[in-house]
Amino acid sequence: MQLPEFEYLRPKSLEEGLAFLAEHGEDAKIMLGGSDLLINMKFRLDTPKYLVSFNALPELQAVTELPDGGLRIGAGCKLTQLADSELLKSRYPALHAAALSVGSKHVRNAATLGGNLCLDTRCWYTNQSENWRESRDGCFKTDNQLCHVIQSASKCHALNSSDTAPVLMVMDATVSLVSQAGERQVRMLEFYNDDGVEHTVLKPGEMLVSVTLPPPTGRAVYAKLAQRNGLDFASGTFAASIAGSNEKPTAVCLVMGSVGPEPRLLDSSAQLILASGLNDETIETAALAARASLGEITNLFSPSGYKRRLVKALIKDALLELRDQPI
Amino acid sequence: MAKQLITLTVNGDEHEVAVQPYQTLLEVLRDELDLIGTKRGCTAGSCGVCTVNGEEGEAVLSCCALAVEWDGRTLTTVEGVQEGTELHPIQQKFLEHGAVQCGFCTPGLIMSAKALLDVNTSPTETDINEAMAGAICRCTGHIKVKIAIREAAKVLRERDSAAGVNHGAA
Numbered sequence: 501m502q503l504p505e506f507e508y509l510r511p512k513s514l515e516e517g518l519a520f521l522a523e524h525g526e527d528a529k530i531m532l533g534g535s536d537l538l539i540n541m542k543f544r545l546d547t548p549k550y551l552v553s554f555n556a557l558p559e560l561q562a563v564t565e566l567p568d569g570g571l572r573i574g575a576g577c578k579l580t581q582l583a584d585s586e587l588l589k590s591r592y593p594a595l596h597a598a599a600l601s602v603g604s605k606h607v608r609n610a611a612t613l614g615g616n617l618c619l620d621t622r623c624w625y626t627n628q629s630e631n632w633r634e635s636r637d638g639c640f641k642t643d644n645q646l647c648h649v650i651q652s653a654s655k656c657h658a659l660n661s662s663d664t665a666p667v668l669m670v671m672d673a674t675v676s677l678v679s680q681a682g683e684r685q686v687r688m689l690e691f692y693n694d695d696g697v698e699h700t701v702l703k704p705g706e707m708l709v710s711v712t713l714p715p716p717t718g719r720a721v722y723a724k725l726a727q728r729n730g731l732d733f734a735s736g737t738f739a740a741s742i743a744g745s746n747e748k749p750t751a752v753c754l755v756m757g758s759v760g761p762e763p764r765l766l767d768s769s770a771q772l773i774l775a776s777g778l779n780d781e782t783i784e785t786a787a788l789a790a791r792a793s794l795g796e797i798t799n800l801f802s803p804s805g806y807k808r809r810l811v812k813a814l815i816k817d818a819l820l821e822l823r824d825q826p827i
Numbered sequence: 828m829a830k831q832l833i834t835l836t837v838n839g840d841e842h843e844v845a846v847q848p849y850q851t852l853l854e855v856l857r858d859e860l861d862l863i864g865t866k867r868g869c870t871a872g873s874c875g876v877c878t879v880n881g882e883e884g885e886a887v888l889s890c891c892a893l894a895v896e897w898d899g900r901t902l903t904t905v906e907g908v909q910e911g912t913e914l915h916p917i918q919q920k921f922l923e924h925g926a927v928q929c930g931f932c933t934p935g936l937i938m939s940a941k942a943l944l945d946v947n948t949s950p951t952e953t954d955i956n957e958a959m960a961g962a963i964c965r966c967t968g969h970i971k972v973k974i975a976i977r978e979a980a981k982v983l984r985e986r987d988s989a990a991g992v993n994h995g996a997a
Contacts, residue, residue, distance in 0.1 A: 501870045507828050508848030508895055538851075538891050539871045551848065555896060580885070604961025606875055606886045606939070730960025731873055 501542040501629070510553045514678070514709070517554055522680040522705040524550050530707055532560070532576050533610040535603070536619050544630040545620070545641070560614075560709060563587075569715030575614025575708050583608055592713060594720035594739060598667045601724045604731050614708045617665055617675065617688075621658035621696040621761055622733060624801055625649060641697055649800055656696030659758055659800055665692070666739035666757035667722050669765075673713050679706040692762035699761055718743035718751070719825045723818040725810055734758040735802045738814050740822050746778040754786070756815070759794055759807065766790045769815075778823045787816040833898035837862065838907025846894045853877045853889035856904060864905040864934045865889060875962030876935035878942075879904050886942040886961065905934035908941060916982040917941055917975070926975040928966035935962045940976045948983040948994040950976070 509528075511517035521528055529548035531537055532555065540546045554560055560576030563585070571592070573582070582588055582599035589596045602608055602616060625648040626633065626641045638644035640656035647653035668688040675691060677684050686701060688711075693699055702708065720741040726732035737757035744750035752774045754766035769786035776782045791812045802810070830845040837860060844859045853870070856862045856879070868876035870890045877890040880903040887902065908915045917940050920926070927933050936959070943950055943958035950958070955976055964972060987994055 502854075503849040503851065505828070505847070505849050508831075508893070510895075534893065534896075535872055535888075535891055538893070542870060551893075553893075553896060603872075604875070605942075605958055606878060606888050606961030607872055609881070609885045609887060610891060728960075729956070731963075 503538065503541050504544065504547045506541075506548055506551045508551050508553065510556055512556055514554075514557060514559070517552055517557070518678060518680045518705065518707065520550065520552050521707065524552075525704050528552050530554060530618075532612040533578065533615050535607055535611040536615055540620055540627075543627065545626065554707070566712070571713045573613055573711045573713070575612060575617075575710055577613050579603075579608035579611045579613065579616065580605065582613065591716045592671070592720075594722040594741075595664065595667045595671065595713070597722045598664045598724075598737075598739070601722075601734075601737075602663050607731075613664060613711060616662050617668070617691070617711070618700060618702070618708055619660070619662045621656070621699050622661045622800075623649060623656075623658035623696065626658060655761075657761055657800070658696030658699075659760065660692060660699060660762050661733045661758050662763070663724060663734060663737055663757065666737050666755040666763045667720065668711060668713075669755045669763055670720060670739045670741035670753040671713060672741075672753070673711055675708050676710045676712065677702060677706050678709050679703065681705075685712075689765070694760065694762045696761040719822060719827065721818045721822040721825070723814050723821075725814050733801070736807060736810050736814050738811075738818050740818060742773070742778060742822060745827060746823050749774055749778060752778075754790070754815070756790065756794065756811065759811065764794060766793060766815075768793055773819075778819065780820075783816055783819040783823065786819065787812045790815050831895055831898075833895060835860075835894070835897055836901040838903055844894075848893060848895045850894050851890055852879070852887070852892040852894050852897055852902075855894040856889060862904050862906055865938075866931060866934060868932075868935075874932075874935070875939055876932050878935040878938040878962055880938055880942055880945075884942055884945040886939050886958070888961070903938075903941075905937055908937060915941070916986075917944065917979040920975040920979040920982070921972070924971050924975040924978060926967060926971040928964075932962065932964045932966075936964060936972055938962075940972075940979065944976070944980055944983055944994075946994060948980050948987055950980055 527549040531553045560574040562574045564572045579599045673688045674685045722739045724734045724737045740754045752770045754770045755763050757763040769790045835842050866876040868874040872888045872891040879889045881887045882901045939962040
């Protein structure tokens with residue numbers, strides 16, 4: 501496969517880059533690692549007129565320790581840098597595990613944290629070559645008002661496939677979005693929309709430039725199930741955070757990824773654990789409740805029946821691991 | 828769009844080449860520089876046959892890299908792995924241990940293994956699996972490939988010892 505033609509812009513400053521984005525709007529796409537964008541371009545899912553590479557800006561790769569004990573990670577930080585980071589491994593092990601689970605080492609050498617958070621949604625139907633798609637009707641993502649996966653759908657159900665998103669959500673991280681108009685902070689819990697097409701709150705001309713992690717209090721866990729140990733997008737991911745003891749937690753957050761257009765907050769399961777503690781019984785119940793609360797599960801990449809069983813097993817194993825983590 | 832003149836240092840040789848921004852590093856290496864050792868496979872970052880080594884010796888998927896982003900930079904392809912007229916230990920062990928069948932993925936496997944062994948001559952099974960997960964082989968089932976990597980690691984460890992250098996576990 502070859503890339504389509506495009507014009508290449510390589511701004512020397514963030515201001516210059518944001519000006520390009522403001523000027524060209526929908527005709528421009530942001531490139532950092534390019535490990536998602538370039539492939540989607542080869543599939544002709546994206547055909548921007550302008551590719552704006554932000555790779556001349558070392559400030560986007562900075563990792564800064566914050567006075568409150570938190571960490572700010574630049575959107576341009578390679579996932580390999582995060583996977584190799586002893587600091588991340590010791591202070592934010594769940595995020596470290598998530599970064600390490602993405603793709604392969606080859607992919608992680610190019611891929612960035614910002615890119616992983618803004619990963620386009622995926623669907624077995626649309627993530628196919630142009631040739632394949634042209635022999636069939638389009639869909640919400642391309643040029644038609646229908647979904648091939650859920651026939652009765654009124655919107656796109658392509659899956660959010662970011663491995664780092666669920667962890668950053670349960671950690672209550674924030675992202676910094678900048679445009680020519682200014683800067684705003686958005687909680688990761690509010691960054692995604694339940695729509696396979698407009699799947700983030702990024703406005704035209706806006707770019708995610710950094711992720712801010714709060715100080716590492718409490719415990720967190722991350723789990724990913726995929727067909728192979730490497731290379732594959734997840735069949736399902738799960739992240740959980742807990743503050744306080746197993747007997748009397750003070751905060752609990754559970755997020756399931758790769759099962760819908762946005763990572764799914766498992767509220768009722770979290771409430772259960774908050775109320776009754778983290779033990780064998782609540783873990784079993786929470787896992788079952790999660791399976792029920794997921795609602796419409798598509799048969800994307802795996803049969804929906806398998807996914808429902810997967811959800812329960814993944815959550816149960818991960819919560820058991822979380823329970824056994826030292827405080 | 829007009830072509831851009833870029834400079835690439837490949838296997839120690841500097842090349843000046845006019846490229847379009849939409850040409851990948853893989854295409855430029857093969858089609859402009861005639862370095863056809865690096866292969867075109869899935870061209871979607873999922874197979875690793877296009878693997879080259881970047882400035883830090885890291886594994887780079889050249890099919891998913893824009894040549895223009897490599898202007899002024901250094902990389903190594905499989906053509907640059909041999910040591911003078913001698914094979915590199917990785918190449919030697921691949922041959923000795925039957926890790927080459929059709930040979931199509933071999934450059935990608937070698938560059939991926941080299942990216943590992945250049946920084947770690949005492950890799951654990953996990954290290955090897957992690958380094959090689961991105962480079963797949965349809966013929967060998969990977970078993971002989973891993974044996975060859977372990978054997979090459981031994982040779983490189985011995986070399987390190989002799990030189991008083993330690994490329995220990997990362």
